[in-house]
Amino acid sequence: MKTVYLNTLTGSNFEVLCQEIFSQYYKSPVENMPLVNDKGRDLIIHAPDGDIFVECKHHPRSSIGRPVVQKLHSAMVTENISRGMIVTTGHFSKEAVNHISVNKLPIDLIDQDRLKEIAYGVGYMLLLSELDDKSGAMQYIPPENEEIFKDHLSSFIGSRILSYPNSISSELVIEQKKSILVPFYKVEYDVNATFSTSVGLIHTENRSDTIYLNQQDLALCSNSFSKHFPASSFKHYDPAADMTCIDKSSSEPTMNELTKNAYEYIIQKHTKNVSYVGRNNQSYTKTCTPSKKDILIKDIAHVYIPHSDVEFLLHNRKKNISLAENNTSSFFVANENFLNCEICHSKVSPGLLCNDCGAIVHVSKKKSHGLKCSFCEKTICISCAGYFRKYLFFKKPVCSSCAIERKLKTKKYKIL
Numbered sequence: 001m002k003t004v005y006l007n008t009l010t011g012s013n014f015e016v017l018c019q020e021i022f023s024q025y026y027k028s029p030v031e032n033m034p035l036v037n038d039k040g041r042d043l044i045i046h047a048p049d050g051d052i053f054v055e056c057k058h059h060p061r062s063s064i065g066r067p068v069v070q071k072l073h074s075a076m077v078t079e080n081i082s083r084g085m086i087v088t089t090g091h092f093s094k095e096a097v098n099h100i101s102v103n104k105l106p107i108d109l110i111d112q113d114r115l116k117e118i119a120y121g122v123g124y125m126l127l128l129s130e131l132d133d134k135s136g137a138m139q140y141i142p143p144e145n146e147e148i149f150k151d152h153l154s155s156f157i158g159s160r161i162l163s164y165p166n167s168i169s170s171e172l173v174i175e176q177k178k179s180i181l182v183p184f185y186k187v188e189y190d191v192n193a194t195f196s197t198s199v200g201l202i203h204t205e206n207r208s209d210t211i212y213l214n215q216q217d218l219a220l221c222s223n224s225f226s227k228h229f230p231a232s233s234f235k236h237y238d239p240a241a242d243m244t245c246i247d248k249s250s251s252e253p254t255m256n257e258l259t260k261n262a263y264e265y266i267i268q269k270h271t272k273n274v275s276y277v278g279r280n281n282q283s284y285t286k287t288c289t290p291s292k293k294d295i296l297i298k299d300i301a302h303v304y305i306p307h308s309d310v311e312f313l314l315h316n317r318k319k320n321i322s323l324a325e326n327n328t329s330s331f332f333v334a335n336e337n338f339l340n341c342e343i344c345h346s347k348v349s350p351g352l353l354c355n356d357c358g359a360i361v362h363v364s365k366k367k368s369h370g371l372k373c374s375f376c377e378k379t380i381c382i383s384c385a386g387y388f389r390k391y392l393f394f395k396k397p398v399c400s401s402c403a404i405e406r407k408l409k410t411k412k413y414k415i416l
Protein backbone atom coordinates (compact mmCIF):
# COMPACT_ATOMS: atom_id res chain seq x y z
CA MET A 1 0.00 0.00 0.00
CA LYS A 2 1.40 3.35 -1.07
CA THR A 3 0.43 6.40 1.02
CA VAL A 4 -0.18 9.67 -0.86
CA TYR A 5 -0.89 12.98 0.84
CA LEU A 6 -3.29 14.90 -1.36
CA ASN A 7 -2.55 18.29 0.16
CA THR A 8 1.08 18.09 -0.89
CA LEU A 9 0.29 17.51 -4.58
CA THR A 10 0.29 20.14 -7.32
CA GLY A 11 -2.37 20.07 -10.03
CA SER A 12 -0.11 18.20 -12.43
CA ASN A 13 1.07 15.76 -9.71
CA PHE A 14 -2.58 14.99 -9.17
CA GLU A 15 -3.12 14.25 -12.88
CA VAL A 16 -0.18 11.84 -12.82
CA LEU A 17 -1.63 10.16 -9.72
CA CYS A 18 -5.03 9.77 -11.44
CA GLN A 19 -3.25 8.41 -14.52
CA GLU A 20 -1.57 5.71 -12.38
CA ILE A 21 -4.74 4.86 -10.48
CA PHE A 22 -7.03 4.60 -13.53
CA SER A 23 -4.56 2.66 -15.65
CA GLN A 24 -4.61 -0.01 -12.94
CA TYR A 25 -8.32 0.28 -12.25
CA TYR A 26 -9.30 -0.05 -15.94
CA LYS A 27 -6.27 -2.20 -16.79
CA SER A 28 -5.90 0.05 -19.83
CA PRO A 29 -3.45 2.65 -21.08
CA VAL A 30 -4.18 6.18 -19.87
CA GLU A 31 -2.90 9.16 -21.82
CA ASN A 32 -1.95 12.37 -20.00
CA MET A 33 -2.71 15.36 -22.22
CA PRO A 34 -0.29 18.28 -22.47
CA LEU A 35 -0.95 20.88 -19.80
CA VAL A 36 -1.37 23.74 -22.23
CA ASN A 37 -4.40 23.50 -24.45
CA ASP A 38 -5.82 20.33 -22.91
CA LYS A 39 -9.15 21.08 -24.63
CA GLY A 40 -11.14 20.44 -21.48
CA ARG A 41 -9.82 16.98 -20.66
CA ASP A 42 -6.67 16.06 -18.77
CA LEU A 43 -6.57 12.29 -19.31
CA ILE A 44 -7.91 9.87 -21.86
CA ILE A 45 -8.53 6.35 -20.66
CA HIS A 46 -8.26 3.99 -23.63
CA ALA A 47 -10.70 1.47 -22.18
CA PRO A 48 -11.53 -1.67 -24.21
CA ASP A 49 -15.11 -0.48 -24.74
CA GLY A 50 -14.18 3.03 -25.82
CA ASP A 51 -12.25 6.10 -24.74
CA ILE A 52 -13.17 7.98 -21.57
CA PHE A 53 -12.36 11.68 -21.22
CA VAL A 54 -11.23 12.62 -17.73
CA GLU A 55 -11.02 16.05 -16.17
CA CYS A 56 -8.93 16.21 -12.97
CA LYS A 57 -9.57 18.97 -10.44
CA HIS A 58 -7.31 19.13 -7.43
CA HIS A 59 -9.15 21.46 -5.06
CA PRO A 60 -9.41 19.67 -1.70
CA ARG A 61 -11.48 22.40 -0.07
CA SER A 62 -13.77 23.60 -2.81
CA SER A 63 -16.62 22.35 -4.91
CA ILE A 64 -16.73 21.79 -8.65
CA GLY A 65 -19.56 23.63 -10.41
CA ARG A 66 -21.59 23.24 -13.58
CA PRO A 67 -19.14 25.07 -15.97
CA VAL A 68 -16.57 22.28 -15.55
CA VAL A 69 -19.23 19.72 -16.48
CA GLN A 70 -20.32 21.75 -19.51
CA LYS A 71 -16.75 22.20 -20.73
CA LEU A 72 -16.00 18.48 -20.51
CA HIS A 73 -19.28 17.64 -22.20
CA SER A 74 -18.60 19.95 -25.15
CA ALA A 75 -15.12 18.40 -25.54
CA MET A 76 -16.81 14.96 -25.63
CA VAL A 77 -19.36 16.12 -28.22
CA THR A 78 -16.65 17.72 -30.42
CA GLU A 79 -14.56 14.55 -30.45
CA ASN A 80 -17.49 12.15 -30.49
CA ILE A 81 -16.61 10.49 -27.18
CA SER A 82 -19.43 8.80 -25.30
CA ARG A 83 -18.07 8.65 -21.74
CA GLY A 84 -16.61 11.24 -19.43
CA MET A 85 -15.46 11.52 -15.85
CA ILE A 86 -14.60 14.36 -13.51
CA VAL A 87 -12.30 13.55 -10.62
CA THR A 88 -11.82 15.90 -7.73
CA THR A 89 -10.15 15.94 -4.35
CA GLY A 90 -13.03 18.19 -3.28
CA HIS A 91 -16.70 17.67 -3.96
CA PHE A 92 -19.35 18.64 -6.52
CA SER A 93 -21.89 21.43 -6.29
CA LYS A 94 -25.62 20.60 -6.41
CA GLU A 95 -25.86 22.45 -9.74
CA ALA A 96 -23.19 20.22 -11.27
CA VAL A 97 -24.95 17.06 -10.05
CA ASN A 98 -28.38 18.29 -11.19
CA HIS A 99 -27.09 19.38 -14.59
CA ILE A 100 -25.85 15.84 -15.23
CA SER A 101 -29.00 14.09 -14.05
CA VAL A 102 -31.44 16.47 -15.79
CA ASN A 103 -29.60 16.22 -19.11
CA LYS A 104 -28.74 12.53 -18.63
CA LEU A 105 -25.09 13.23 -19.46
CA PRO A 106 -22.80 10.16 -19.57
CA ILE A 107 -20.40 11.74 -17.09
CA ASP A 108 -19.29 10.10 -13.83
CA LEU A 109 -18.52 12.35 -10.90
CA ILE A 110 -15.76 11.02 -8.69
CA ASP A 111 -15.42 12.95 -5.44
CA GLN A 112 -12.76 12.60 -2.79
CA ASP A 113 -14.44 9.68 -1.00
CA ARG A 114 -15.08 7.72 -4.18
CA LEU A 115 -11.55 8.41 -5.43
CA LYS A 116 -10.12 7.12 -2.14
CA GLU A 117 -12.13 3.92 -2.58
CA ILE A 118 -10.99 3.38 -6.16
CA ALA A 119 -7.39 4.17 -5.21
CA TYR A 120 -7.50 1.84 -2.22
CA GLY A 121 -8.63 -1.00 -4.46
CA VAL A 122 -5.48 -0.64 -6.56
CA GLY A 123 -3.04 -0.17 -3.67
CA TYR A 124 -3.03 3.54 -2.85
CA MET A 125 -3.94 5.01 0.53
CA LEU A 126 -4.96 8.59 -0.18
CA LEU A 127 -4.86 10.84 2.86
CA LEU A 128 -5.70 14.49 2.87
CA SER A 129 -2.79 15.85 4.79
CA GLU A 130 0.60 14.86 5.96
CA LEU A 131 0.55 14.40 9.72
CA ASP A 132 3.33 16.91 10.00
CA ASP A 133 1.74 20.07 11.45
CA LYS A 134 4.17 22.38 9.74
CA SER A 135 2.40 21.76 6.44
CA GLY A 136 -0.45 23.82 7.88
CA ALA A 137 -2.70 20.79 7.89
CA MET A 138 -3.39 20.50 11.58
CA GLN A 139 -6.95 20.86 12.74
CA TYR A 140 -7.94 22.09 16.13
CA ILE A 141 -10.71 23.42 18.30
CA PRO A 142 -9.75 26.83 19.61
CA PRO A 143 -10.29 27.19 23.37
CA GLU A 144 -13.19 29.55 24.04
CA ASN A 145 -12.76 32.97 25.54
CA GLU A 146 -14.15 33.41 29.03
CA GLU A 147 -17.30 35.22 28.02
CA ILE A 148 -18.52 32.56 25.57
CA PHE A 149 -17.32 29.80 27.83
CA LYS A 150 -19.29 31.25 30.72
CA ASP A 151 -22.46 31.08 28.60
CA HIS A 152 -21.77 27.45 27.70
CA LEU A 153 -20.92 26.45 31.25
CA SER A 154 -23.99 28.15 32.70
CA SER A 155 -26.31 26.38 30.27
CA PHE A 156 -24.52 23.09 31.02
CA ILE A 157 -25.09 23.62 34.76
CA GLY A 158 -28.54 25.14 34.22
CA SER A 159 -29.77 22.01 32.48
CA ARG A 160 -28.89 19.95 35.57
CA ILE A 161 -29.28 22.30 38.50
CA LEU A 162 -32.33 24.31 39.48
CA SER A 163 -31.75 27.72 40.98
CA TYR A 164 -34.34 30.25 42.18
CA PRO A 165 -34.67 33.23 42.44
CA ASN A 166 -31.08 33.73 41.23
CA SER A 167 -30.35 32.15 37.84
CA ILE A 168 -27.26 30.00 37.38
CA SER A 169 -25.78 32.54 34.98
CA SER A 170 -26.11 35.35 37.53
CA GLU A 171 -24.51 33.17 40.22
CA LEU A 172 -21.66 31.90 38.05
CA VAL A 173 -18.26 33.56 38.17
CA ILE A 174 -15.33 32.02 36.26
CA GLU A 175 -12.30 32.39 38.48
CA GLN A 176 -9.70 30.63 36.39
CA LYS A 177 -9.61 28.62 33.17
CA LYS A 178 -6.44 26.80 32.15
CA SER A 179 -6.52 25.17 28.70
CA ILE A 180 -4.01 22.96 26.93
CA LEU A 181 -4.39 21.62 23.39
CA VAL A 182 -4.07 17.85 23.57
CA PRO A 183 -3.06 15.99 20.39
CA PHE A 184 -5.23 13.18 19.00
CA TYR A 185 -5.54 11.36 15.71
CA LYS A 186 -8.93 11.40 14.05
CA VAL A 187 -9.37 8.37 11.82
CA GLU A 188 -12.29 8.35 9.39
CA TYR A 189 -13.12 5.05 7.77
CA ASP A 190 -15.69 2.91 5.99
CA VAL A 191 -16.27 -0.72 6.84
CA ASN A 192 -18.06 -2.94 4.41
CA ALA A 193 -18.07 -6.64 5.29
CA THR A 194 -20.45 -9.51 4.70
CA PHE A 195 -20.50 -12.81 6.56
CA SER A 196 -21.95 -16.05 5.24
CA THR A 197 -22.24 -19.62 6.39
CA SER A 198 -23.67 -22.67 4.70
CA VAL A 199 -27.16 -21.23 5.35
CA GLY A 200 -26.27 -18.04 3.46
CA LEU A 201 -25.71 -14.46 4.49
CA ILE A 202 -25.94 -14.03 8.27
CA HIS A 203 -24.54 -10.54 8.85
CA THR A 204 -23.44 -7.39 7.08
CA GLU A 205 -21.39 -4.65 8.67
CA ASN A 206 -21.64 -1.57 6.53
CA ARG A 207 -21.02 1.93 7.84
CA SER A 208 -18.87 5.05 7.94
CA ASP A 209 -17.42 5.99 11.27
CA THR A 210 -14.72 7.94 13.06
CA ILE A 211 -12.43 6.89 15.89
CA TYR A 212 -10.02 8.95 17.96
CA LEU A 213 -6.63 7.78 19.16
CA ASN A 214 -4.75 9.52 21.91
CA GLN A 215 -1.29 10.59 20.72
CA GLN A 216 0.18 9.81 24.13
CA ASP A 217 -0.23 6.03 23.97
CA LEU A 218 -2.31 5.53 20.80
CA ALA A 219 -5.14 4.31 23.02
CA LEU A 220 -8.63 4.32 21.59
CA CYS A 221 -10.89 7.06 22.94
CA SER A 222 -14.29 5.99 24.20
CA ASN A 223 -17.39 6.25 22.02
CA SER A 224 -18.85 8.93 24.24
CA PHE A 225 -15.71 10.99 23.74
CA SER A 226 -15.77 10.63 19.93
CA LYS A 227 -19.43 11.60 19.82
CA HIS A 228 -18.55 15.05 21.14
CA PHE A 229 -16.21 15.91 18.29
CA PRO A 230 -17.81 15.62 14.86
CA ALA A 231 -15.58 16.61 11.91
CA SER A 232 -17.40 19.94 11.71
CA SER A 233 -16.16 21.06 15.12
CA PHE A 234 -12.56 21.39 13.91
CA LYS A 235 -10.94 24.45 12.39
CA HIS A 236 -7.91 24.54 10.20
CA TYR A 237 -4.81 25.89 11.77
CA ASP A 238 -4.61 29.65 11.74
CA PRO A 239 -1.01 30.92 11.85
CA ALA A 240 -2.20 33.98 13.76
CA ALA A 241 -3.73 31.90 16.54
CA ASP A 242 -2.07 31.51 19.91
CA MET A 243 -0.67 28.00 19.98
CA THR A 244 1.45 28.36 23.08
CA CYS A 245 -0.81 26.00 24.98
CA ILE A 246 -0.08 22.91 22.84
CA ASP A 247 0.72 19.87 24.95
CA LYS A 248 4.12 18.67 23.71
CA SER A 249 4.64 15.97 26.32
CA SER A 250 4.26 13.05 23.92
CA SER A 251 6.06 12.28 20.67
CA GLU A 252 4.41 11.53 17.36
CA PRO A 253 4.08 7.90 16.25
CA THR A 254 5.07 6.76 12.79
CA MET A 255 2.40 6.38 10.14
CA ASN A 256 2.84 2.59 10.35
CA GLU A 257 2.28 2.41 14.10
CA LEU A 258 -0.71 4.64 13.73
CA THR A 259 -2.44 2.70 10.95
CA LYS A 260 -1.62 -0.63 12.59
CA ASN A 261 -3.34 0.48 15.79
CA ALA A 262 -6.23 2.04 13.90
CA TYR A 263 -6.93 -1.18 11.97
CA GLU A 264 -6.87 -3.22 15.17
CA TYR A 265 -9.34 -0.93 16.90
CA ILE A 266 -11.65 -0.78 13.89
CA ILE A 267 -11.64 -4.57 13.56
CA GLN A 268 -12.35 -4.93 17.29
CA LYS A 269 -15.12 -2.36 17.19
CA HIS A 270 -16.93 -4.06 14.32
CA THR A 271 -16.50 -7.64 15.47
CA LYS A 272 -19.89 -9.01 16.43
CA ASN A 273 -21.20 -12.31 17.71
CA VAL A 274 -24.08 -13.27 15.46
CA SER A 275 -26.60 -15.99 16.20
CA TYR A 276 -28.20 -17.92 13.39
CA VAL A 277 -30.16 -21.12 12.87
CA GLY A 278 -28.41 -23.86 10.95
CA ARG A 279 -29.94 -26.26 8.44
CA ASN A 280 -30.50 -28.81 11.21
CA ASN A 281 -32.57 -26.20 13.12
CA GLN A 282 -29.89 -25.82 15.77
CA SER A 283 -28.81 -22.38 16.92
CA TYR A 284 -25.23 -21.35 16.37
CA THR A 285 -23.17 -18.30 17.20
CA LYS A 286 -20.47 -17.09 14.88
CA THR A 287 -17.95 -14.35 15.59
CA CYS A 288 -17.97 -12.06 12.57
CA THR A 289 -14.64 -10.27 12.34
CA PRO A 290 -14.06 -7.89 9.42
CA SER A 291 -10.69 -8.25 7.74
CA LYS A 292 -8.32 -5.44 6.83
CA LYS A 293 -9.49 -5.48 3.25
CA ASP A 294 -13.09 -4.78 4.34
CA ILE A 295 -11.91 -1.50 5.86
CA LEU A 296 -11.16 1.69 4.00
CA ILE A 297 -9.31 4.32 6.00
CA LYS A 298 -10.44 7.52 4.35
CA ASP A 299 -8.49 10.04 6.33
CA ILE A 300 -6.19 10.38 9.29
CA ALA A 301 -5.88 13.87 10.69
CA HIS A 302 -3.80 15.22 13.52
CA VAL A 303 -6.25 17.13 15.67
CA TYR A 304 -5.92 19.13 18.86
CA ILE A 305 -8.68 19.25 21.43
CA PRO A 306 -8.62 21.77 24.27
CA HIS A 307 -8.63 20.25 27.72
CA SER A 308 -9.62 22.84 30.31
CA ASP A 309 -9.45 22.89 34.08
CA VAL A 310 -11.88 25.48 35.32
CA GLU A 311 -12.37 26.98 38.75
CA PHE A 312 -15.57 28.86 39.27
CA LEU A 313 -17.88 30.24 41.91
CA LEU A 314 -21.57 29.47 42.31
CA HIS A 315 -23.18 31.65 44.94
CA ASN A 316 -19.65 32.45 46.12
CA ARG A 317 -18.82 28.83 46.72
CA LYS A 318 -15.76 27.43 44.91
CA LYS A 319 -16.26 24.51 42.49
CA ASN A 320 -14.27 23.03 39.65
CA ILE A 321 -14.75 21.06 36.47
CA SER A 322 -12.42 19.41 33.93
CA LEU A 323 -13.66 19.14 30.40
CA ALA A 324 -12.75 18.83 26.74
CA GLU A 325 -14.15 21.82 24.91
CA ASN A 326 -16.04 21.49 21.66
CA ASN A 327 -17.40 25.03 21.44
CA THR A 328 -20.86 23.96 22.59
CA SER A 329 -22.52 23.62 25.98
CA SER A 330 -22.55 19.83 25.68
CA PHE A 331 -18.81 19.47 26.07
CA PHE A 332 -17.12 16.25 27.18
CA VAL A 333 -16.76 16.31 30.95
CA ALA A 334 -13.78 14.53 32.49
CA ASN A 335 -14.47 15.53 36.08
CA GLU A 336 -17.83 16.81 37.26
CA ASN A 337 -17.53 16.06 40.96
CA PHE A 338 -19.22 19.34 41.73
CA LEU A 339 -22.41 17.68 40.50
CA ASN A 340 -22.43 15.38 43.52
CA CYS A 341 -24.85 16.19 46.34
CA GLU A 342 -22.89 17.98 49.06
CA ILE A 343 -24.88 16.17 51.73
CA CYS A 344 -25.03 12.52 50.57
CA HIS A 345 -22.50 12.61 47.68
CA SER A 346 -24.85 10.89 45.26
CA LYS A 347 -24.91 12.16 41.71
CA VAL A 348 -27.43 14.97 41.27
CA SER A 349 -29.82 14.46 38.41
CA PRO A 350 -31.53 16.75 38.86
CA GLY A 351 -30.21 18.90 41.66
CA LEU A 352 -30.59 22.37 43.01
CA LEU A 353 -28.41 25.24 44.10
CA CYS A 354 -29.16 26.43 47.60
CA ASN A 355 -29.70 30.16 47.25
CA ASP A 356 -28.81 30.60 50.89
CA CYS A 357 -25.49 28.76 51.28
CA GLY A 358 -24.43 27.86 47.69
CA ALA A 359 -24.47 24.08 48.22
CA ILE A 360 -25.47 21.82 45.33
CA VAL A 361 -27.78 19.07 46.58
CA HIS A 362 -29.81 16.28 45.02
CA VAL A 363 -33.53 16.42 44.49
CA SER A 364 -35.79 13.38 44.60
CA LYS A 365 -39.34 12.54 45.63
CA LYS A 366 -38.25 10.78 48.82
CA LYS A 367 -35.47 12.02 51.08
CA SER A 368 -34.64 14.98 48.92
CA HIS A 369 -31.74 17.10 50.11
CA GLY A 370 -33.05 20.04 48.13
CA LEU A 371 -36.30 21.90 48.87
CA LYS A 372 -38.27 24.91 47.84
CA CYS A 373 -39.39 27.49 50.38
CA SER A 374 -43.16 27.19 50.76
CA PHE A 375 -43.56 30.95 50.61
CA CYS A 376 -41.06 32.37 48.12
CA GLU A 377 -40.06 29.18 46.21
CA LYS A 378 -36.40 29.90 46.86
CA THR A 379 -34.31 26.77 46.24
CA ILE A 380 -32.66 25.73 49.51
CA CYS A 381 -30.78 22.77 50.91
CA ILE A 382 -32.14 20.87 53.92
CA SER A 383 -29.43 22.31 56.17
CA CYS A 384 -30.65 25.82 55.45
CA ALA A 385 -34.34 24.99 55.62
CA GLY A 386 -36.53 25.54 58.63
CA TYR A 387 -39.90 23.80 59.04
CA PHE A 388 -43.22 24.90 60.30
CA ARG A 389 -46.47 23.01 60.60
CA LYS A 390 -49.37 24.29 58.65
CA TYR A 391 -52.13 21.98 59.76
CA LEU A 392 -50.81 19.93 62.62
CA PHE A 393 -49.29 17.19 60.47
CA PHE A 394 -47.74 18.67 57.37
CA LYS A 395 -44.22 19.95 57.78
CA LYS A 396 -43.49 22.76 55.34
CA PRO A 397 -40.01 23.97 54.48
CA VAL A 398 -39.23 27.65 54.77
CA CYS A 399 -36.17 29.73 53.99
CA SER A 400 -34.44 31.89 56.58
CA SER A 401 -35.68 35.20 55.23
CA CYS A 402 -39.32 34.11 55.02
CA ALA A 403 -39.09 32.64 58.54
CA ILE A 404 -37.88 35.97 59.88
CA GLU A 405 -40.30 38.00 57.81
CA ARG A 406 -43.30 35.96 58.86
CA LYS A 407 -42.10 35.48 62.41
CA LEU A 408 -42.61 31.73 62.10
CA LYS A 409 -41.91 29.48 65.00
CA THR A 410 -39.69 26.72 63.67
CA LYS A 411 -37.22 24.35 65.24
CA LYS A 412 -34.40 25.87 63.32
CA TYR A 413 -35.36 29.48 63.53
CA LYS A 414 -36.40 30.10 67.05
CA ILE A 415 -38.38 33.15 66.30
CA LEU A 416 -41.68 34.08 67.77
Ligand SMILES: [Zn+2]
Nearest residue numbers: 341344362369
Ligand atom coordinates in the same frame (compact mmCIF):
# COMPACT_ATOMS: atom_id res chain seq x y z
ZN1 LIG B 1 -28.23 14.20 48.71
Ligand SMILES: [Zn+2]
Nearest residue numbers: 354357381384
Ligand atom coordinates in the same frame (compact mmCIF):
# COMPACT_ATOMS: atom_id res chain seq x y z
ZN1 LIG C 1 -27.97 25.72 52.08
Ligand SMILES: [Zn+2]
Nearest residue numbers: 373376399402
Ligand atom coordinates in the same frame (compact mmCIF):
# COMPACT_ATOMS: atom_id res chain seq x y z
ZN1 LIG D 1 -38.68 31.96 51.35
